[in-house]
Amino acid sequence: MTDTDLAAFNAPHLARFTTLLREAMAAGRLLRLVLVGYQGGVGEADAAGQPLQRVIVRAVVLRDEPHLSFVWRYPTKDITKNLPANEGVDAILAWLQAGAFRNAHLHTPSEEVQLAFSKKGKASVRIGKAAPGEATAAGEPDATATGGAAGAAVHAASAAHNRDKHRQLELSRPFLRELGVTDAQGHLIPAMSRKWKQINKFVEVFAAALGRSRLADKPAVHVADFGSGKGYLTFAVHDWLTNTLGRQARVTGVELRPDLVKLCQGVIQRLGLQGMAYEQGDVRDYHPSDLDVVIALHACDIATDYAIHLGIRAGAEVILCSPCCHKQIRPQLLSPHPLRPILQHGIHLGQEAEMLTDGLRALLLDAAGYDTQVFEFISLEHTNKNKMILAVKRAQPRPNDEVRAQIREIKAFYGIREQALESLLQADGLLPA
Incomplete structure (x- = not known):
């Protein structure tokens, strides 16, 4: 399969994953997105001098505007960058299109969406139920207990009210x-x-x-x-x-x-x-x-x-x-x-x-x-x-x-x-x- 054919094969899978990400953000249901299996190609990560372990992305509100906060995790340090929401999604899509990461895991209170690339570079999207206690483990209200639109509203409010809770310190510091x-x-x-x-x-x-x-x-x-x-x-x-x-x-x-x-x-x-x-x-x-x-x-x-x-x-x-x-x-x-x-x-x-x-x-x-x-x-x-x-x-x-x-x-x-x-x-x- 040529690069052009592979890009054409992957396009609908990437589009589906990106749509699910945008929908989760719009509904206030994005708990986190985790990018793993770094393959190279992102300049600042390549120049960090340490292997990139993963990138953890969460929705935050800065200056009353939706943003995505990216935590680039290395063995001895974390580096955080904040981008406006649309700009952040575009960056994620560009990295995935370029094959910079082998896997992307999208976590919501009710689902886990996985975008995976095979050894030949073919993309696939799998949707499964969230692990028990996923919402509360992430420090968010449990939308399943609220249900439907009310649950979405709880998470939308939580994203603003608790916009910095995800930045609390880790015990490894x-x-x-x-x-x-x-x-x-x-x-x-x-x-x-x-x-x-x-x-x-x-x-x-x-x-x-x-x-x-x-x-x-x-x-x-x-x-x-x-x-x-x-x-x-x-x-x-x-x-x-x-x-x-x-x-x-x-x-x-x-x-x-x-x-x-x-x-x-x-x-x-x-x-x-x-x-x-x-x-x-x-x-x-x-x-x-x-x-x-x-x-x-x-x-x-x-x-x-x-x-x-x-x-x-x-x-x-x-x-x-x-x-x-x-x-x-x-x-x-x-x-x-x-x-x-x-x-x-x-x-x-x-x-x-x-x-x-x-x-x-x-x-x-x-x-x-x-x-x-x-x-x-x-x-x-x-x-x-x-x-x-x-x-x-x-x-x-x-x-x-x-x-x-x-x-x-x-x-x-x-x-x-x-x-x-x-x-x-x-x-x-x-x-x-």
Whole structure:
């Protein structure tokens, strides 16, 4: 069979497979596409210096537009590239037409579609049922439990809502072994299962925030993590940015305790991590020239205010905080008459101080030009607090007179004389006094 005859024979099979792929994407039912049996012919894979093991493709939403995310998996690294959906499908078809891969496996909640090439290069398409638990194993809702159009709708919503879940870290990542999350074989240590869940949840939140910000398409990202401790999340952010997204990342952990700084500097050195540093210091004394992302988890009392202020002053696009120890406002609080019988209980007064402190922080971030959310997060080490403040800088500023008036009214109602973040912003001229 000549090359022309072979191309003519394969054309309808490739067209059928491509149609099934586009239909799965349109219905929000694409769990993943896996290309295996690399034969050569894709320039960047040939130049990688390592054998390409497989390419894993998933649907994601970036800047409210459908994309395909390609993870090129090699023995010691993953490289991720994102393409607009149509452009991505065209690239897949071109590779398959050129014989770059021997097999392509299309996974949906109910089916597995396999495109295979024989030794003579003849294509065939086989359709079978999905393996039991396929949907839930992939981290997606089980459409078979919802059924029909409703199931498709569940997956369509899931593709947008969980667009970055597939980028969660893998247990094989070397930093997890160095930090004691996995053993020498890359298996999760049972006692660290809760920490592993926290790490992945944080990466999920971080990824969603990055996708909503002006950093979504920026090739280089500078992150500072204050009170970074042993660095579980600091290393995770660096690994996700560099290994999964292929970004040029500068990630700095800032920690007061010298033993933890030395430990993490050793991990960086042993793994040869580029663009990562660990420094001993305090958020109050840290003065970076530029920052894209500020992270501050476990920052006690007004240390959270200093971290938020630093982020605003540096023009950070994303600010992530998990506050604890709300001490500053509590002694100032009055108990307005309607609330006095409720607030006579110390536990209620503490809860009120926490709510007001973080509520004012969110309003001040709003006034400073950020879209802000306050939501429940998985409890983190050293604290039973599980609240997250997430702020993403707006592309365009808007008037803040109404928000500032709300802040004044709340302070007057509760007798709050001073709030640290407001004082810091006013001292720098970032908010009117």
